[in-house]
Amino acid sequence: DGMNVLFIVVDDLRPVLGCYGDKLVKSPNIDQLASRSIVFSNAYAQQAVCAPSRVSFLTGRRPDTTRLYDFYSYWRVHAGNYSTMPQYFKENGYVTLSVGKVFHPGVSSNYSDDYPYSWSIPPFHPSTEKYENDKVRVIYGKLYANLVCPVDVTEMPSGTLPDIQSTEEAIRLLNVMKTNRQKFFLAVGYHKPHIPLKYPQEFLKLYPLENITLAPDPWVPEKLPAVAYNPWTDIRQRDDVEALNVSFPYGPLPDDFQRQIRQSYYAAVSYLDMQVGLLLNALDDVGLSNSTIVVFTADHGWSLGEHGEWAKYSNFDVATRVPLMFYVPGMTTSSVSQGERVFPYLDPFSHILGLVPQGRSKKVVELVSLFSTLAELAGLQVPPVCPETSFHVALCTEGASIVRYFNASEEKVEEEKDGCDDTYRCFNEEPVAFSQYPRPADTPQWNSDKPKLKDIRIMGYSMRTVDYRYTVWVRFNPNNFSADFEDVHAGELYMVETDPNQDYNIYNNTSHGCFFKKIR
DSSP: OOOEEEEEEETTOOSOSGGGTOSSOOOHHHHHHHTTSEEEEEEEOSSSSHHHHHHHHHHTOOHHHHTOSSSSOOHHHHTOOOOOHHHHHHHTTOEEEEEESSSOSSGGGTTTTTTTTSOSSOOBOOGGGGGTTSOEEOGGGOEEOOSEEEEOGGGSGGGOOHHHHHHHHHHHHHHHHHHHTOOEEEEEEEOTTSSSEEEEGGGGGGSOGGGOOOOSOOSOOTTOOGGGOOOOHHHHTSHHHHTTOOOTTTOOOOHHHHHHHHHHHHHHHHHHHHHHHHHHHHHHHTTOTTSEEEEEEESOOOEESGGGOEESOSSSHHHHEEEEEEEOBTTTBOOOOTTOOSSOOOOTTTOOOOOOOSEEEEEEEEGGGHHHHHHHHTTOOOOOBOOSSOTTOSSOBSSOOOGGGSSOOHHHHHHHHHTOOOHHHHHHHSOOEEEEEEESSSSOOTTSSSOOGGGOOEEEEEEEOSSEEEEEEEEEETTTTEEEEEEEEEEEEEETTTOTTOOOOOSTTSOOOHHHHHHO
16 A cells, blocks of 8 residues: 556557567566566557547546547546546645656647646656657758658757656656655656657667568458558658658558668667666665556557558557556565665666566456556555446546456466356456547548548447457447447458457458347
């Protein structure tokens, strides 16, 4: 009880981490955190784009309740005056602090990152954030706004990068909290590997191009409904991609350029790992590793050429699946004696550790559960479950706490599954993750990735269980936020065991029996 919380959220990070079995990546610090944490290998975001996902997990409500599917409304005005996770901690005596990108900036968090509701002091944003999309000197001294953008940090404005500044500020705040002996909830939002892939160039040498493969399925699947495809418009607008002149919407990127994007994504992940390592090492330095819960996750994933797609903006696992781990002193690890280091900094350039997660759960879980899970872990009263319509309810959550999965051995769970005879009840109790994505039309167009609310005509509702991913694209009315499940534009069904990459849509060659009715 009364533990501090360090909440680390990363932009656009799919689970390409050693602790998730990736053989290529160098992520020793995050792997070290995993080795002292419970790691969820089947965790999913509720919508694969920044603002809707963040508002969803920070309020503990799904996008249909926050009514945010784009970037252009503030839930307290547009949907309901919902309490947020940091607000709840603040009301329970915590100093709540935001560093970097936690809420999505702009209208969707009232141009203030929801301060003063959510935070005790105004949120910190790195001063160099404003240069994020500036053109950078590349070959022959020319300036380009590229997608692939390794840089010499000493040449950057103020000789730094936003995530480096965020780490420094978070470390400064840890020291202040230590001195003042205040209980804190510190959220740190890292920006990389979000595009542009701008990171210190030395990280490239960890990933020689000849070691980089293409995605296992770099083609658009034959039976993929056109409505499900995201045409990666934001990638096409970068100077280096524009110069390739690829056709819209399906035109594949040249293989060598696909390798460069993948190489830079991995390099940006190692740069991120270094920041996380420095931050956790500072938690050791101030002697708070024994009394601080650490959560590490991302707002959604990012396609790296799978299905011929890039970026997020879809319902596939590559876009919705995120890393999720919880370090809870005394629970996920035995308590450490005073002065013993829990998170010594590991240099990504020299450490090849092969650490394995302390505990791993294959249970399917959702980011919308973060609010209730953290409340329970911190010994606060868990907010009540929301009623079916909860626009008028300030404090409730639509995601149940997943603390019950922390200690459950996988075998015990299997038994329960077999010994269940009432199929409908069994079905109901199977953990499911729901995601959704809006589209303006049945075929890919310029605004398919990020349609504004008024332009949404179709909503793809997707459910992921341990066995399958099932998606229906149904008619949606943006004026009254209603989805018509009788008007199905397209469907997708992928079986995890035989088709882990979701390339063979069997929606149309499956008899639409009682199973389909039930899951719809």
